[in-house]
Amino acid sequence: MTEGVFKGLEENRIFQPSEDFRKKALIADPEIYAKAEDRLAFWEERAADLSWFKKWDSVLQWNPPHARWFDGGKINASYNCLDRHLEGPRREKPAIIFEGEPGDSLVLTYAELHREVCKFANVLKSMGVKKGEVVTIYMPMVPEAVIAMLACARIGAPHSVVFGGFSAEALRDRINDAGSKVLITSDGAFRRGKTLPIKQNVCAALKGVQGIEKVIIVNRTGIDIEIIPNRDVFYHDLMKDASPDCPAEQMEAEDILFILYTSGTTGKPKGVVHTTGGYLTGVSTTHQYIFDIKEDDIYWCTADIGWITGHSYLVYGPLTNGSTIVLFEGTPDYPEKDRFWEIVEKYKVTILYTAPTAIRTFMKWGAGYPDKRDLSSLRLLGTVGEPINPEAWMWFFKHIGKERCPIVDTWWQTETGMIMIAPLPGVTNLKPGSCTVPFPGVKVEILNKAGQPVQNGEVGFVAITEPWPAMLRTVYQDDNRFKDAYWSNWPEKYFAGDGAKVDEDGYFWIIGRVDDVINVSGHRIGTAEVESVLVEHPAVAEAACIGKTHELKGQAIAAFVTLREGVASSDELVDELKKYIAVKIGAIARPDDLYLTEELPKTRSGKIIRRILRDIAEGRAIGDTTTLADSSAVEALQKLSRS
Numbered sequence: 001m002t003e004g005v006f007k008g009l010e011e012n013r014i015f016q017p018s019e020d021f022r023k024k025a026l027i028a029d030p031e032i033y034a035k036a037e038d039r040l041a042f043w044e045e046r047a048a049d050l051s052w053f054k055k056w057d058s059v060l061q062w063n064p065p066h067a068r069w070f071d072g073g074k075i076n077a078s079y080n081c082l083d084r085h086l087e088g089p090r091r092e093k094p095a096i097i098f099e100g101e102p103g104d105s106l107v108l109t110y111a112e113l114h115r116e117v118c119k120f121a122n123v124l125k126s127m128g129v130k131k132g133e134v135v136t137i138y139m140p141m142v143p144e145a146v147i148a149m150l151a152c153a154r155i156g157a158p159h160s161v162v163f164g165g166f167s168a169e170a171l172r173d174r175i176n177d178a179g180s181k182v183l184i185t186s187d188g189a190f191r192r193g194k195t196l197p198i199k200q201n202v203c204a205a206l207k208g209v210q211g212i213e214k215v216i217i218v219n220r221t222g223i224d225i226e227i228i229p230n231r232d233v234f235y236h237d238l239m240k241d242a243s244p245d246c247p248a249e250q251m252e253a254e255d256i257l258f259i260l261y262t263s264g265t266t267g268k269p270k271g272v273v274h275t276t277g278g279y280l281t282g283v284s285t286t287h288q289y290i291f292d293i294k295e296d297d298i299y300w301c302t303a304d305i306g307w308i309t310g311h312s313y314l315v316y317g318p319l320t321n322g323s324t325i326v327l328f329e330g331t332p333d334y335p336e337k338d339r340f341w342e343i344v345e346k347y348k349v350t351i352l353y354t355a356p357t358a359i360r361t362f363m364k365w366g367a368g369y370p371d372k373r374d375l376s377s378l379r380l381l382g383t384v385g386e387p388i389n390p391e392a393w394m395w396f397f398k399h400i401g402k403e404r405c406p407i408v409d410t411w412w413q414t415e416t417g418m419i420m421i422a423p424l425p426g427v428t429n430l431k432p433g434s435c436t437v438p439f440p441g442v443k444v445e446i447l448n449k450a451g452q453p454v455q456n457g458e459v460g461f462v463a464i465t466e467p468w469p470a471m472l473r474t475v476y477q478d479d480n481r482f483k484d485a486y487w488s489n490w491p492e493k494y495f496a497g498d499g500a501k502v503d504e505d506g507y508f509w510i511i512g513r514v515d516d517v518i519n520v521s522g523h524r525i526g527t528a529e530v531e532s533v534l535v536e537h538p539a540v541a542e543a544a545c546i547g548k549t550h551e552l553k554g555q556a557i558a559a560f561v562t563l564r565e566g567v568a569s570s571d572e573l574v575d576e577l578k579k580y581i582a583v584k585i586g587a588i589a590r591p592d593d594l595y596l597t598e599e600l601p602k603t604r605s606g607k608i609i610r611r612i613l614r615d616i617a618e619g620r621a622i623g624d625t626t627t628l629a630d631s632s633a634v635e636a637l638q639k640l641s642r643s
């Protein structure tokens with residue numbers, strides 16, 4: 001057995017992957033960091049690894065905050081994920097290994113996936129979808145979801161994938177913002193042996209929406225659904241006669257590949273825009289180097305396609321690299337709490353990329369579940385979505401990786417498109433809890449408010465100081481919001497919204513969000529989003545939400561609500577308000593705690609002091625209250641939290 005070694009003190013453990021791992025690693029020479037100091041040369045060389053119809057005229061045009069990467073180049077994402085693998089032995093290699101929730105499985109080779117994508121691309125064309133028109137996808141984790149994404153990319157129609165767990169209203173807002181005419185969905189989804197009414201949500205979402213002309217339905221569960229004649233059509237009917245011949249559209253490098261909505265500090269989600277050439281360069285390079293991708297790897301990223309991790313490291317990164325991906329429809333606890341480990345054993349997964357929140361849940365369930373399965377195929381583990389506590393890191397290392405597998409902790413965002421801070425496991429030593437160092441060709445600094453670098457060990461804000469190829473280009477139809485949210489703090493430097501520090505070895509330790517975004521199980525929810533839903537309820541006068549520490553989820557939402565005149569408080573009302581949020585946004589936004597209170601703690605200028613709410617929700621002593629307009633508000637709140 002090959003083993004890495006730990007050096008140093010308990011508090012500053014350093015793990016060096018085994019010599020065997022390092023020797024065989026794709027990137028084994030630390031020289032790469034120095035070489036990538038010439039950023040543009042580095043990224044240009046990486047771009048050349050993709051298949052282009054026409055070479056670019058310039059590597060980067062940077063008119064802050066607007067970047068154009070590989071301008072003048074022509075490329076297609078679907079071509080890079082599929083066609084270019086059809087010449088050699090990858091043709092018959094599995095592209096997707098699908099594991100359905102009920103235990104059904106399906107393998108699609110690259111040739112088969114290519115055929116399905118071409119057919120569906122022709123279906124989309126026959127529905128009237130044109131280059132540049134945004135198609136919305138609202139689906140469970142089934143192969144047709146990936147096929148739909150790649151078919152959109154093939155014909156140059158940007159996709160907007162909406163997470164299948166979002167509510168009808170959240171879906172409606174996103175369809176309207178994107179102006180989609182075509183929606184791709186499924187009849188239902190399997191969830192813990194039951195079915196979720198996906199199409200029913202779609203019908204509810206589309207009430208009052210003018211724009212949608214066609215709804216394409218994939219039959220997954222066979223449940224009864226309502227059909228609107230002329231509008232609703234079935235995927236399998238359309239695919240029967242579709243031609244498998246559909247050349248990939250030659251797209252400009254800077255044409256939009258997709259938009260993906262993410263929570264920010266105001267109520268309305270932002271449509272983050274990603275383009276084609278730079279994005280593919282970024283995700284394929286990071287996927288290959290950070291996950292040490294080899295030809296025979298079985299790579300499993302457990303993220304849903306509704307999130308950026310699903311886009312970049314389930315679909316576009318791995319498929320451009322010709323990897324075999326595992327696509328899993330279900331949850332870790334169904335039918336048993338060993339489902340993940342059953343899948344690792346069944347398909348001999350070699351690389352597993354998952355979230356700290358899942359790892360903490362596995363910890364709670366106990367090592368008995370992974371212990372009864374054969375996990376010896378695993379050789380590398382990865383985490384994403386939130387800071388991982390060293391204890392969870394050690395558990396993952398010991399009980400899943402059996403002390404053999406390096407763990408790559410990857411820091412990045414919807415907006416960055418690609419991983420920005422993470423180890424190269426053949427080169428970078430690891431520290432549990434640290435995402436280690438910026439990727440070659442990526443420049444990150446920790447700055448204070450004024451934009452000056454802070455001392456090592458001091459907490460500051462994460463800033464990305466040079467443009468990178470997979471960066472967001474704008475917020476869909478709202479360039480001012482793009483400038484305000486990310487580029488107004490410091491000129492020409494990207495504000496990530498995270499607090500962090502760098503240690504004496506140059507290792508990054510991410511602390512978490514510094515803005516009003518709550519990270520629940522790795523999913524971003526804006527406090528303003530939840531608050532604006534609450535105040536729509538007829539009983540509510542005012543609302544404030546905060547994130548409180550949660551053992552498994554990282555953070556949970558706590559809401560503080562004042563009621564309108566004449567509305568009586570009751571436990572039923574508390575339940576009703578929690579449910580209201582779940583219906584309006586989705587179950588992930590349901591607050592764990594909801595306090596009805598007479599008053600919210602405010603400053604004299606009327607700003608809610610969230611710090612005080614945080615102290616109350618966490619059951620801590622309340623800090624400085626000198627800015628408080630009325631101290632009786634806090635006394636009432638303290639009573640609440642004790643009751």
Ligand code: 7RM
Pocket residue numbers: 262307308309383384385386387388409410411412413414415435496497498510512513519522523524
């Ligand atoms: C990929 C993704 C982004 C936010 C980000 C951080 C947090 C993500 C890590 C992390 C510490 C990590 N996109 N975050 N990865 N914090 N260590 N490895 O999650 O747009 O949904 O969220 O997630 O706060 O700003 S996201």
